[in-house]
Amino acid sequence: MKRLALSTTMAMALTGPVWANSDLLIIGNGDPSLLQRLTRITDLSDVTAAFEARGAEVSLATTADAAGMRDALRSFMDGLDATTDDVGIVLTGQIVSTVAGSYLLPSDRTGPLTLSGVLTEGFALDAVYAVAAAYPGRALIVLGEVEIETDVAAGLSVSLPPSDIPQGVTVAIGPVETAGRFVSQLSDATGGDVLPVARAAGLSLLGYVPRELPLFQGTDVELPQIDETPETDDRSAADTAAWQEAAAADTEAAYETYLTAFPDGQNASDAQERLTAIQSEPFYREKQAEEDLALSRDARREIQRDLSLLGYNTRGIDGIFGRGTRGAVTAWQDENGQGASGYLTSDQIARLDAQAERRAAELEEEARERQAQLERQDRTFWSETGAQGDEAGFRAYLNRFPDGIYAEEAQGQLDAIEEQRRAQAEGEDRRRWQEARDTDTEAGYRAYLAERPNGAFVEEARARIEYFNNNSEQIAVQPQAQAEEAALGLNEAARRLTETRLDELGLKPGAVDGTFDEETRRAIRRYQDARKLRVSGYLDQATVVRLMADAILR
Structure with missing residues (x-):
């Protein structure tokens, strides 16, 4: 019988890599069995053992509440000292910004x-950023994201701002299953450059991404020597050949054939893992083909923008292909006769991009036609109202076109009339009107009319009340719109780019200085109105998608 035997002597040894002076923190708040499945161990306590066997100090918390996560971090930090060479932090679960x-x-x-x-x-x-920052060039943070299926309230975002990552800290981020696969590979790593491993696993790299990042270098230790008897050689060769055939075919039948022949073979665990992956994923080949493309996070964002332009809701443009994006891809493939797998090929990405560019051109042409029509109506209405030069005409114009071509001129004339009345009004009337102006609410103006029915500013109060009535929907969405714009995290360069684009379109955003003042808000409202977007004066995902598409067409 052919067999493998352990040598009875320790005189001969095999050198193997062990991580020296490395510390790891693992907080698993995703699928409780994720690490078990992907590392092929049966008990979560063995997760710690798998790393500690290589000389690493590990702090582990799974399915943890807030207190449990803080305790794990505290334990991790207590183990750090001046001799720590490399630091690894693995966090899986729902991440919100x-x-x-x-x-x-x-x-x-x-x-x-x-x-x-x-x-x-x-x-x-x-x-964890603060802890990792103490080890510049020697810290790796792995984030495995679990899709958030509930609605995200105002002020929250599912995208991770790269600007928050400290200098010298590398972050590898991706879906939880991808991160889990990388952690499994990392636990088996022999030391060296971890970046190619992360990219091959399908993770996006943020923060400090040098040309090479050697972490968790191995030091030589003596391990028991495995003595292969001559009888073993033939079976080992057959095992290797059978595994190569199974891996080349990469099918369910091929892996089952291998496992039947070599249930305890040297590649049995890999075969079982791939077999499980194929059986759990009906579009396994399509998924593998997309993973082979190694799409960067920016490339994924571009795909999400293209889908959004074509009317498919990806539930965010964050470079993470969650359920929303997969659903959008599936719908696009179904409508284009591409085989609805939810995974993209390079040809499909090119076709999707071409369709989006063509649609962006169509939308911009529609916007130009609508803008021209609105301007014709604007000028005609002005000639019948504000052009007459009286207060009633100015108010009628602003009521119909609050962001119109002549809005600044009409408002300026009304401000001059109001200032003249302010100078002529008696003190108490002036004081009450200023209070109403400071609060600038419908209730405040109604209170003024109730107290000063014959006041000097009655017409102004009625005009503001009418404005609130006519624009109630736009006013109601402003708090949410403000929060959505804040969640975009626009820096000054992005704001300047927005103002430049609005200026190129002739929408008069004011100075291109990165500051969104009232002129900029008015220009944004004009842009949104011409494109039949939600009119709020604040940037949201749909507006940014259109602005970027319009800029590409220039």
Whole structure:
């Protein structure tokens, strides 16, 4: 019988890599069995053992609440000292960003996702950023994201701001299953450049991304020697050949054939993992083909923008292909006769991009025609109202075209009339009117009319009340619109680009200085109105998608 035998002597040894002076923090708030499946171990305590066997100090927390995550971080930090060479941090679960930073949510979170809940119950990524920043060029953070299926409240975003990552810290981010696969590979790594491994696994790299990042270098230790008897050689060769054939075919039948012949073979665990992956994914080949494209996060964002332009809702443009994006891809493939797998090929990406560019051109032409029509109506209405030079005409024009071509001129004339009345009004009337102007609410103006029915500013008060009545929908969405724009995290360069584009379109955004003042807000409203977008004066995802598409067409 052919067999493998362990040598009875320790005189001969095989050198193997062990991580020296490396510390790891693992917080798994995704699928509780994720690491078990992907590392092929049966108990989560073995996760720690798998890394500690290589000399690493590990702090582990799974399905943790806020307190559990903080305790794991505290234990991790207590183990760090001056001799620590490399630091690894693995976080899996739902990750949400706010203007104040990003957070890993507890595993027991339920109900609507609110800003207050995130801030009080979430685990701040800034904490692990701060720890990793103490090890510049020697710290790796792996983020495995779990898709958020509930609605995201105002002030929250599912995208991770790269600007928050400290200098010298490398972040590898992707879907939780991709991150899990990388962690599995990392636990088996022999040391060296980890970046190619992360890219091959399908993760996006953010922060400090040098040409090479050698981490967790191995030091030589003596391990027991495996003595292969001559009888083993033939079976080992057959095992290797059978595995090569199975891997080349990469089918369910091929892996089952291998496992039948070599149930305890040297590649049995890999064969079982691939077999499980094929059986759980009906479009396994399509998925593998897309992964082979190694799409960057920017490339994924571009695909999401293209789908959004074509009317497919990706539920965010964040470079992460979650359920929303997969659903949009599937719908696009179905309508284009491409085989609805939810995974893209390079040819499909090229076709999608071409369709989006053509659609962007069509939308811009429609916008130009609508803008021209609105301007004709604007000029005609002005000639019958504001052009007459009286207060009633100015008010009638602004009521119909609050952001019109002559809005600044009409408002300027009314401001002059109001200032003249202010000078002539008696003190108490002037004081009450100023209070109403300061609050600038419908209730405030109604209070003024009730107290001063014959006041000098009655017409102005009635005009403001009419404005609120005519623009109630736009006013109602402003708080949400403000929060959505804040969540975009636009820097000054992005704001200047927006103002430049609005100026090129002749929408008069004012100075191109990166500051969104009232002139800029008016220009944004004009842009949104001409393109039949939600008119708020604030940037949202749909507006940014169109602005970027319009800019490409220039």
